[in-house]
Amino acid sequence: MTTQILPSQRALFDIPDDIAYLNCAYMSPLARPVVAAGEAGMARKARPWQVTPQDFFTDTEIVRGLFARLVNATAEDIALVPAASYGLAVAAHALPLQAGQSVLTLAEQFPSNVYPWMEKARAANAAHMQVPRPADDDWTAAVLARIDAKTAIVALPHCHWTDGGLLDLVAIRQACRDVGAALVIDATQSLGALPFDVQAIDPDFLAVGGYKWLMGPYSFGYLYVARRWQQAMPFEQNWIARRDSENFAGLVDYKTDYQPGARRFDVGERSNFALMPAAKAALELLLGWGVENIQATLASRTAMIASRAREEFGLGSAPVQKRAGHFLGLRFKNGVPADLPVRLAAGNVFVSVRGQSMRVTPHVYNTDDDVERLFRVLKSALG
Structure with missing residues (x-):
């Protein structure tokens, strides 16, 4: 497929034209169609007599299918969750871990993909191992070197949340397969801007928060569950995940079995009449742009910003082949000045600092003028 710069x-x-918002890794703005869909959804509950039992199921199935298209899965494989942390809790609840085995995560990994594994390892008398940050930015090699016969679970991002350091998940999946380890991915900082194919990568679980690169509302996310785990016990028990829950009159005829596929892992009250329409509109927007096109567009912009930052200010970053194209972490020789984001915000430039990097994370709403403003305000802020 030929990609294009959008x-x-x-x-x-x-x-506004005078705002350079370069902080999608923090939180994406909602597009106008997404806001309109959310407002219309919220207004529906003002007249609940117009909400039918079928309405609890229609949009959920559409959204399930839209998300499945993003990752080359089917709707049967997708659960609807309120956050990546919920999806990761489902994974931790389902996956076995024995005493003496280990769980592997990255140094400085986002906490939502660390805490469940710390607790699971503690409860099982297993080890929680962290891969140290590699000096050469090669996270893939560092992870592969740590996977061994004791590794039971490898829980990773697709790219590191502090600076965009990229992992080759296909290679890591093969290493996991060789030792019988499960692979769990938190793709909150990548999915929607970086292509992901569950057929190629074959994760056991893939959890995603929807409010960053999926351009959707807060408190709405997704969970891919591989077929081999779709009979696992859900993290919670709710009525809508059970078989025949469409029949409201028969809900007291309690069922022991569940809705098919990954639906058993859906969060309670998943049929959120405000967030669901907004999530649907956001996914439709992304699929219309094309994730490959989004990645090409953002990679072109971050490469240019990285080059100028190096030439004009001597700022470093991970090599382009070792970071995700949509994500740029700029590094200062003596560390990021503590108040730099505040000084940039005073000039209407919005970035964030995570770890030892200043994250510059644009999206398709950015313009060349935003980049010029970034460098003009940065020059003033650095004196």
Whole structure:
């Protein structure tokens, strides 16, 4: 498939011309169609007599299918969750871990993909191992070197949340397969901007928060569950995940079995009449742009920013082949000045600092003028 550089989609967003918002890794702005869909969804509950039992199921199945298209799965494989942390809790609940085995995560990994494994390892008298940050930015090699016969679970991102350091999940999956380890991915900082194919990578679980690169509302996310785990016990028990829950009159005829596929892992009250329409509109927008096109567009922009930052200010970053194209972590020789984000925000430039990097994470709503503002304000802020 031939990718294309997308023109700026600024008109679809409520971003004033004098604002350079380069912080999608923090939280994406909602596009106008997404806001409109959410407002319309919220208004529906003002007239609950117009909400039918079927309405609890229609949009959920559409959204399940839209997300499945993003990862090359089927709707049967997708659960609807409120956050990546919930999806990761489902994974931790389902996966076996024995005493003497180990769980592997990255140093400085986002806490939602660390805490469940710390607790699971503690409860099982297993080890929680962290892969140290590699000096050469080669996370893949560092992870592969740590996987051994004791490794039971490898829980990773697709790219590191502090600086975009990229992992080759296909190679890591093969190493996991060789030792019989499960692979759990938190793709909150990548999915929607970086292509992901569950057929190629074959994760056991893939959890995603929807409010960053999926351009959706807060408190709405997704969970892919591989077929081999779809009979596992859910993390919670709720009525809508049970068989025949469409029949409201028969809900007291309690069932022991569940809705098919990954639906048993859906969170209670998944049929959120405000968030569900907004999530649907966001996924439709992303699929219309094409994730491959989004990645090409953002990779082009971050490469240019990285080059200028190096030439004009001597700032470093992970090599382009070792970071995700949509994600740029700029490194200062003496560390990021503590108040730099505040000084940049005073000039209407919005970035964030995570770990030892200043994250610059644009999206398709950004323009060349935003980049010029970034460098103009950065020059002033650095004196």
